[in-house]
Amino acid sequence: MSDHRSQAARSPQDIVGGLALILIALLALYLVNHLPASGRVGFASGTAPRLFAYGLVGLGAMVMITGWMKEGPHIERFSFRGIIAILGSVVLFALMIRTFGLAVSGIPMVLLAGTAARDIRWKEALVFAIALTAFCGFLFPIALGQPIPLWPQF
């Protein structure tokens, strides 16, 4: 029994998770440090963020502690390919949309996103990217009159 307790990190998910929550809460506390913690009726702009952050520190610590006490699953490997392709494509869209318009930014976005799938077929992906962009371009700016730039704006 006692040697169980001496073992390191029995539930890595909870230990890392608890630690992450504590760090987020500490960041929040740092960011609201300049705001008053209490005002003339007890509550001020800094009260609620502080309360929630303290709560999060406490709960994060408890999650960590249970992580030491209890056996739990390991952290699965992160798929960096997915992160770069999926989130990268969204960021790319955000960066391009106002200057290049939907017609130009949609295609690279869909292509980049597509690389997240290991079974990507390039020809199919390209045709699909063009078709999808054309569909969105027709639907939102043209048919629905949305103020989304369609063509590049220089």
Added chain:
Amino acid sequence: MKIHHLLGATAILALGTLGAMAQGYPTKPITVVVPFAAGGPTDVIARIVGEHMSKTLGQPLIVENVAGAGGTTGQARVAKAAPDGYTIGMGHMGTLGASPGLYPNLTYDPQKDFQPIGLAAGTPIVIVTRKDLPVKDFKEFMDYAKKNEKTINQAHAGSGSVSHITCILLHEMLKIDPNSIPYRGTGPAVTDLIGGKVDYICDQIVSVSSQVKGGTIRGLAIATPERSPALADVPTTKEAGLPAYQVSAWNALVAPKGVPADVMKKLSDALIAAVTDPATKKKLEDLGGVVPDAKGASPEALAALIKSENDRWVPLLKAKVKP
């Protein structure tokens, strides 16, 4: 290869669009940036005026709602937009008049970074109270508020909102500093006024007129020189004893600095045609709007309005609201 072709084709199309821009304006839809969410008073006014303007200009006016930071996000977008006349903005008493007093990091100067097109409509401020507040009229209200400064509750739609700053002006004139309760938007504030949880609000006529007419809250005074047909029973502040309190949450079209004069002229003419059109005018007046005449809707009148509003609000708000 295919990408190459496509990029080429896109470039040609894009150039085509650009080329067409130089010829008789407007050749494509005009974007009107509304710095507030869809459905609010400024948005509705922009859509009503925009509908008529698009008839004159021969191109649709598309409303783009860019809400955020009390409307200053959208207003800043107009300031930075290309000065080609295809992006204009529906500015507002807050974003063009009061914002320099509220936001120390404001990225635009209401007087320097825009070219005025003209005033679209004023929406007067009405002082409304819960229906069982023990006062008969506005005069009694002023005495009551002074006497009960410590216990009376004023509600507003959030720091920097029209209902917040217009009541600050009222309090300044009455020399009182009552408890003010912030809400997220006009709707919840008026709800609690109807429910009797708070005592009074200063807000745009369009947000409160139907409730006043329905008798769920009371309108004490309207801050315009003349009564509004939308609330004919509510006396003006002049009649009610505080003539200096004249406030309207006006809405006006502006373009970024540098738009060619002939384009500005077309926009201004289209706006004047819209506000002097009887049907459009009636729509705006039904909402409680005060619609300017051709002179009032001119660019010169708007430039003067922005200046006088800056002079009035900025020092007051800098002293009273700490960001």
Added chain:
Amino acid sequence: MELLSNLAYGFSVAATIQNILLCLLGALVGTLIGVLPGIGPVATIAMLLPITYKLDPTGALIMLAGIYYGAQYGGSTTAILVNLPGESSSVVTALDGHQMAKKGRAGAALAIAAIGSFIAGTFGTILIAALGKPLTEIAQAFGPADYFSLMVLGLVCAVVLASGSVLKALAMIFLGLLLSTVGTDLETGEQRMTFGLLPLADGIEFVTLAMGVFGFAEILRNLEQEQSRDIVEQKVTNLMPTRADLKEAAPAVVRGTLLGSILGILPGGGAVLAAFGSYTLEKKLSKTPKEFGKGAICGVAGPESANNAAAQTSFIPLLTLGIPPNAVMAIMVGAMTIHGIVPGPQIMQKQPDLFWGMIASMWIGNLMLVIINLPLVGLWVRLLRVPYRMLFPAILIFCAIGVYSINNQPFDVMLTAFFGLCGYVLIKLSFEPAPMLVAFVLGKLMEEKLRQAMLLSRGDPTTFVSFSQHPISTVLIIVSGILLVLAVTPSLRKKRDEVFVE
């Protein structure tokens, strides 16, 4: 019966061939746009409004009703099919609805959602017609203190939403609450945790957070699982719910409808509270609470009915007071004012044709919803057979456009990507995002109401439990306390048992 004659009058106004066609068209386009992943009900309605401008006021209102219900249901469809909640109340639908879809039962989930919505909508319509006025008065009795206590109760219910560890669910609730405080302080205008970024000044947009932690993170996880990447793991069984399903779901629909109808009249978080209040209730009442979170049909039927009943009764404050209780309603008011209709207390007396016509058109809108969507279920389910390598880029671009269209700001799109990363990390660490999202929605209201109540009581915290001043608040706080004890006890007992086993 005055009610019946009023309703008959309403139907005589609303039920012309032209109006019914307009309603059908509205519901159809509302569904078609609303079903696009990433385009939530608010965005759908905002996009489709201009098509009603050219109509006469009655026709426009009826078409709007169609668009409204279509958009709402379209949002639920995406929540079920691709786990993308377009608005706060469909977060709950996504929990079990998407699990059902993964098990090949998307058809049953969609159909039960449509049927439940229709029943709830019908009940809600009758309720508005019969009891609109008195219900408004109940809503009026709720002051800031009472709201705050209701939010506390809501958060206690959110603990139950979790299917895993209660402790981790609580931590997620606090994270959601903390995120809800980002942005400009309502009272003083101070910037809180915005890193000086102007687009964060109005706080985090719900859609950005939801698309990120639910939608994008889900895509990232799906792409990792080589075998089971296509959404439908198993063969699609029946398209329609079986008799046993219906029998199981019926009581959930009834309870959800009642709960939703009551909570819907409260402005603000009514629909969200209703949806997961119903989920909590069903989970507590269920003989197989372990099934919840893994595709329990009651976990779809209850919240969807509650959500739709609340969507229905949220018209009450709009019709009787003229005050839009939520973002969707605010847009609807804007559309009405453009047609020269300013909704308010006098509309019932002065424009009875409009008032009763609108109520009738609500029911017609609900009917159209079922008529359109039951046949479409087959089509939606077939969409899931599109190879995932094509489905997810499409979801991504619709999400990007949908998020962009809220404020027309690219920053919001980037923020969604960031939350996608956060959501992915949460999945890897076995934290559930649903309690966080619910707490995020309630947190904003909670702080607002708390501070209002404190300002009104001049800083007296006992105001929440003072029975003489705020009886509703006092009762709600007591109920929350009891529920919290009940929620925590079994997990305490379980932990103790585990310790003993060791």
